[in-house]
Amino acid sequence: MTHRIYFCGSIRAGRQDAELYQILIKKLQKYGKVLTEHIGLNEPWNAPHLSGFTLGQEDLAKDKCIFKTDTDWLASADVVVAECTQPSLGVGFELGFAWKLNKPTLCLYRPLNGTGTAGLSAMITGAASDSWTITHYNEPDELDQAFEQLFQKLELTKNSNSQC
Numbered sequence: 803m804t805h806r807i808y809f810c811g812s813i814r815a816g817r818q819d820a821e822l823y824q825i826l827i828k829k830l831q832k833y834g835k836v837l838t839e840h841i842g843l844n845e846p847w848n849a850p851h852l853s854g855f856t857l858g859q860e861d862l863a864k865d866k867c868i869f870k871t872d873t874d875w876l877a878s879a880d881v882v883v884a885e886c887t888q889p890s891l892g893v894g895f896e897l898g899f900a901w902k903l904n905k906p907t908l909c910l911y912r913p914l915n916g917t918g919t920a921g922l923s924a925m926i927t928g929a930a931s932d933s934w935t936i937t938h939y940n941e942p943d944e945l946d947q948a949f950e951q952l953f954q955k956l957e958l959t960k961n962s963n964s965q966c
C-alpha cells in the first residue's frame with residue numbers, strides 16, 4: 803500500500819507529545835508515505851526541506867515556505883491523521899483545510915491527558931461523518947486497529963473508484 807499520509811501534530815504550540823508523534827508516524831509508515839515525518843523529529847523547524855534557511859531562523863520567508871509546502875502536501879494527501887490532544891492553531895488550520903478538501907480524516911485525542919480535560923473543540927467533534935473520524939485512546943498501541951480500519955476503508959474506496 804502506498805498511501806500519501808499527512809500527519810498533523812503540534813510544533814510551535816508545544817512539543818510535549820513529540821515522542822508520541824514519532825511512534826504514531828512509525829506506525830503509519832507501515833501503510834504508506836508520511837509526508838510530514840519531520841513532525842516527529844527533535845527539531846522539526848530544521849527539517850531537511852527547510853535547509854535553505856538559517857538554523858533557528860523563524861522569519862516570514864521561512865513561514866511562507868512551511869505554509870506552501872504543507873498546503874501542497876495536504877492537497878496531495880490521500881488521508882489526514884491528526885493528534886489533537888495538544889491544542890495547536892496550526893493543526894486546527896490544517897484540519898479546516900483538509901475538511902474543505904473532503905480528505906478522509908482521523909482525529910486522535912487522549913481524554914485522560916492533563917491538557918485535554920476541557921475536551922476537543924466542537925469544530926473538530928462536530929465535523930464527524932463517514933470520512934471524519936474521532937478516536938479517543940490512552941496508549942499508542944490501542945490505535946493499531948483504528949489504523950488498520952482506516953487504511954482498509956481507504957483501499958476499498960480506491961478500488962471501487964477505479965472500477966468505473
Ligand SMILES: O=c1[nH]c(=O)n([C@H]2C[C@H](O)[C@@H](COP(=O)(O)O)O2)cc1CO
Binds near residue numbers: 846
Ligand atoms: O515548522 C513548522 N512546520 C510545520 O510543518 N508546521 C505544520 C505541521 C503541524 O501539523 C502544524 C503545527 O502547527 P503549530 O506550529 O501552530 O503547532 O503546522 C508548523 C510549523 C511551525 O509552526
